[in-house]
Amino acid sequence: MSTADSLNPQKHAFQAEVAQLLHLVTHSLYSNREIFLRELISNASDACDKLRFEALSDASLYGGQPDLRVRISFDKAARTLTVADTGIGMSGQEAVANLGTIAKSGTREFMSRLSGDQKQDAQLIGQFGVGFYAGFIVADRITVESRRAGLPPEQGVRWSSEGAGDFEVAPITREERGTSVTLHLREDALEFADGWRLRELIAKYADHIDLPIQMEGEKWEDSPQEGQPGRMVKTGEWETVNQATALWARPRKDITDAQYEDFYKHLAHDWQPPLAWSHNRVEGNAEYTQLLYIPQHATQDLWDRTQKTGIKLYVRRVFIMDDAEQLLPRYLRFVKGVVDSADLPLNVSRELLQQSRDVKAIREGNTRRVLSMLEELAKQSEAKSAEPSPADAKAEDAKEAGQPENPQPEGGKYAVFWRAFGAVLKEGLGEDAAQRERLLGLARYASTTHASTSLADYKARMKEGQKAIYYLTAETPAAAQSSPQLELFRQKGIEVLLMSDRVDEWAMNFVQAFDGTPMQSVARGAVDLGDLQNEAEKKAADQAHAAAAPLIARLKEALKDETADVRATARLVDSPACLVAEDGGMSLQMARLLRQAGQSVPDVKPVLEINPAHPLVQRLAGLESGDARFGDLAHILFDQALLAEGQMPADPAAYVRRVNAWLQP
Structure with missing residues (x-):
């Protein structure tokens, strides 16, 4: 040696x-x-x-x-x-x-x-x-x-x-x-x-x-001395001592689940078995074999989009590269596996991969295969969760007793996948228009009534007369749950999807509808529930808005540097005010995310919506035009709406000073 x-x-x-x-x-x-x-x-x-x-x-x-x-x-x-x-x-x-x-x-x-x-x-x-x-x-x-x-x-x-x-x-x-x-x-x-x-x-x-x-x-060699034990000799x-044949090149019927799992552990350097895998030989314009795995957990560099990721590429069983990122879109970078092409040249480079029509066909085939695996995983999990369980019985007993229902998260392997990779998969909503509808079908969100739900299940529960799927994006799950923009929807029993992943604010800019039903943000534009509001409610709201017109004019003047507009709204029930984005405009959360990413962002001003029936708003309306406290209370109202959004006031010290002044007798 x-x-x-x-x-x-x-x-x-x-x-x-x-x-x-x-x-x-x-x-x-x-x-x-x-x-x-x-x-x-x-x-x-x-x-x-x-x-x-x-x-x-x-x-x-x-x-x-x-x-x-x-x-x-x-x-x-x-x-x-x-x-x-x-x-x-x-x-x-x-x-x-x-x-x-x-x-x-x-x-x-x-x-x-x-x-x-x-x-x-x-x-x-x-x-x-x-x-x-x-x-x-x-x-x-x-x-x-x-x-x-x-x-x-x-x-x-x-x-x-x-x-x-x-x-x-x-x-x-x-x-x-x-x-x-x-x-x-x-x-x-x-x-x-x-x-x-x-x-x-x-x-x-x-x-x-x-x-x-x-x-x-x-x-085995017997001992030359009688009565002495024998021994193994070389x-x-x-x-x-191994089969020395590429696993993916063998027929599926000859491979056990244990062998598939062991190969994954070798491939991904992972101790846990995968959630699912798919092994196929594809023939057509491009001929190749694919063996793709869905892991159970994320690697430490999953969120580094500059990190080279991808599946192993072989050409006629000759290893070419470890991280052929061209074989899958970036939003599927968690997938592990092998592709063995029969058509690509042995000297293929990354530059050639980007230009090859065969690679484009392999990429599209791999994408469809992975999404099919996930759809099957979700289908199996939903079928399993539909079976009665002791937890379901307890929930039914609580409902009959008049106690609040405790939403149960979706179980099964798909829930494991979604917790690990859901936020990454949602990147595809903005990156892959061709697969957007399938990706929406795979998406799972919390809502005001469920810990996790698909869009299809949400649609099945929509109230009669409801013409849109309502959603809210927020910085954290807690901020979403406590958002004042949900008050009217909760009062009328309308379910709202709660989206709190950082990618959601960006991704939803590319989504207009699911399965023919419009997707509508409850924090963007004026609230319009259409047939879900009766004529009496609409008339009362119009009267309240008309009565609040003088106050709105004063607020616009006091907050002209902070807001794009001030208006009365029917969306608030318990809160005095909230902030919304204009239709087609950038939200405060999106502007903050872009700044954190080092992007230049124009000055974004939100719309302040007030609840004319709230005592604080009525007290504000009762102040005389020359009262200096009007401006202080108007800014307190605006800064509190900012805090409810998970934002910080532009001048926290000034906010504290104004609040302290109002608290003093």
Whole structure:
């Protein structure tokens, strides 16, 4: 493997986050320790894939050794286990960088989420791509020997550490390219220096990997001394112990659910199984195989839209790239999977992917497939939640007793998906007009009567005469629930959707209707309930508005710098005032989001709507025209409406001063 002519070894300190991680894996993950082998084999497989990709443009990287493989060997007497690959390998500089730091975005968030809970932290290790360090679960020392493809043998490197606080790096001569990771096993981890146990774990975690994983053959040898036990001895011949066939290339009928799940864990470095998957061979203008997965939870960089994300691209089973973002739209960036094309050239680049008609067809096919998976997931969850349960019986008893109903959230796998990825999926409402109706069908929102509802279910519950789907966007769920703009709707028993994800304010600008029914914001324009208000109510509102005309004129003058308009409204029942956006105008919340994103935003002024019947408004109307307190109370009214929107007054100190002045006797 290598010549032990190490020269000038140098010590390096681990990155602080790595030191903390190493403490975690050696003290908290003991019960999940077999995951180390999955992670090391996965890293070896990735190294071989990277060599395949780089060799597309430089075949000399193979250096006369075209075989790509992983070999696992062990020595029980020496207490060692070695995972060796013939992949891309590492230079000395890469060994320091890759094995001494967590070279991935979100490091600080990762470390802050370590809890000491064995199961949860084991998931995080895979999720954040730091699986190499899992070797210290079973080893008190790890030695890595490597040579990068294309470098001469004397530029090999040896990395070693006891996982305490530092590591040592030294140059070596290594004839073979690739990497060998040798674990010096703890006394209590000798089960991993057993051929039968290792074969069992390889079958469990790596049977699907598309390159041979080899172990030395073993045979039983009787003891030459009578009465002494026999033993397993190595034959000296290497045997492939996995199927070494790409999982996606095998017929679906030959693949078990467990194999699909294990492949996902390898692909996504995820400890949890996926929520759903779809495996299909597509023929037509573009011929390709797709294997797509819906995860259970979000990765730490999900909200970083600049981060490269995507599914793995293969061409005729040759690995091309890890993150082919052109194969799915950005709003589906949570999807994991593989696409293997029969049509694309092996030297395809990211630039060519953007221009290829075949890629466009694959992208559209993948998008339709993912949305179909989600629709099926939602359908299954709704069918399951429709079955009677003890919780349903309790809710019915409470209703009969006259107690308020406690809305129950939608259950099942789709609820898990929506909590993790719903806000990302809603980005598609503004980005993908062709799929907007399907995305609206998949959307789930809280409402004034339900913890979670689909738009189709909302429509089925609409009151007779209701001609629009009403919704409200707000900064937080609490702000949405307590918004004064809901008062009239609550009084008349009209359900309103409550949208509190940051993306909602932007996304709803692109949505006019669902299934032929208009979508109408209750915080935009003048309220008009149409047939839901009777003639007496409309007449009373008109009379109140006419009586408030003099007050409105005075308020417009007092608040001319803060408001676009002042008007009376029938939407308020208990509150004195609220703020709304003009039809076609930008809301305060949208303006704030754009400013936070560094966008230049024009001056946005809201419309102040007042409740003429409220005592505070009537008191305001009773002040004389020359009374200086009129301006103070008018500004208090406006600032309180701002606070109800989740906004801060432009001058909080002035607001406090005005309120204090009114509170004094």
